[in-house]
Amino acid sequence: xxxxxxxxxxxxxxxxxxxxxxxxxxxxxxxxxxxxxxxxxxxxxxxxxxxxxxxxxxxxxxxxxxxxxxxxxxxxxxxxxxxxxxxxxxxxxxxxxxxxxxxxxxxxxxxxxxxxxxxxxxxxxxxxxxxxxxxxxxxxxxxxxxxxxxxxxxxxxxxxxxxxxxxxxxxxxxxxxxxxxxxxxxxxxxxxxxxxxxxxxxxxxxxxxxxxxxxx
Numbered sequence: 001x002x003x004x005x006x007x008x009x010x011x012x013x014x015x016x017x018x019x020x021x022x023x024x025x026x027x028x029x030x031x032x033x034x035x036x037x038x039x040x041x042x043x044x045x046x047x048x049x050x051x052x053x054x055x056x057x058x059x060x061x062x063x064x065x066x067x068x069x070x071x072x073x074x075x076x077x078x079x080x081x082x083x084x085x086x087x088x089x090x091x092x093x094x095x096x097x098x099x100x101x102x103x104x105x106x107x108x109x110x111x112x113x114x115x116x117x118x119x120x121x122x123x124x125x126x127x128x129x130x131x132x133x134x135x136x137x138x139x140x141x142x143x144x145x146x147x148x149x150x151x152x153x154x155x156x157x158x159x160x161x162x163x164x165x166x167x168x169x170x171x172x173x174x175x176x177x178x179x180x181x182x183x184x185x186x187x188x189x190x191x192x193x194x195x196x197x198x199x200x201x202x203x204x205x206x207x208x209x210x211x212x213x214x215x216x
Contacts, residue, residue, distance in 0.1 A: 023077070025069040025184060027211015031085055033061045035116075035203040038194065044165060047152040048092050048108065057095035057102055061116060063087030067209060069124050074215065077126035081138050085118040112149035112160050119143040126177055138173040142192055169194035173207065185210045 035058060042055030049056055065085030071077045088110055094103045122140020129135065144167040149160050175188015186209035194201035 020072070021074040022216040023071040023074040023079075024214045024216070025067070025071075025211060026214070027067055027184065027209055028064060029067050029083065029085060029186075029207055029209040030064045031062070031087060031190070031205050031207050033063075033087060033190075033203055033205035035059045035061060035192075036201065038197040038199045038201040040197040040199060041146075041165065041167075041201070042095070044146070044163070045092075045148060046150050047112070047114065047148075048089075048106075049094055051094075053097055054094040054103070055097060056092055058093050059089050059108075060091040060105075061087035061089050063116070065118070067211070071124075071126075077124075077128070079124050081120075081122050081124035081140075083118070083120045085120075087116045087118070089114060089116075109154075110152065111154050111156060112152040113147065113162075114149055114152065115147045117145040117147070119145075120171060122171070122173075128177075128179075132179045134177045134179075136173070136175055136177040136186060136188065138171075140171065142169045142171045142194070144168070144194065167194045167196040167201065169196070169201070175207065179213065182213050182215075183210070184213050 037056065037059060039055065042057060045056050063086050065083060067081060067083035069079060069081040071079035089108045091105050091107050093105050120140060120142050122138045124138045126136045127134050146165055148163050151160050169192060171190060171192040173188055173190050175186055178185040188207050190205040190207050192203045
């Protein structure tokens, strides 16, 4: 009798899930970021600065990655989103230890692998203000891993040693959502706060996303 009841409940739950409209979004994301890093990590980038009288105050990065969003009930677009992004430095700014004065922005050229990896998990909400236009907002947790070389020189044939450190924090995305047939596009901004150290790291970014929507 218990097996019959269990089987009946299982079939009933499958029927219920089949009757509920769901959506799954899968796509890519481009990010242009300005990262004001914490003072505790400002001396962790030897290819940008080796002078103890200065530390790296902020880093500009470009990169991209993948994103996935799941809405268990499509008419109310409240669900979960997860993503991964890899970003590479293109510029940086040094700060004086004694005076706190910022220097000029310097261009950074990547001759050795130097990357920041973002892993995100958050609540996602989309509000459609028209049939194909709406707003989106994500808020959740962020985990960051830095991969840092000790040498970055052109035509360098010597060994390159790598170090790394990780950070955690929170982030929020806000922007415009466009849907056309089964394709979607997002244009927005991201704000991140890294809370691993006594002085927080804060970053702001412009994001552009696109991909496909799957309806079930």
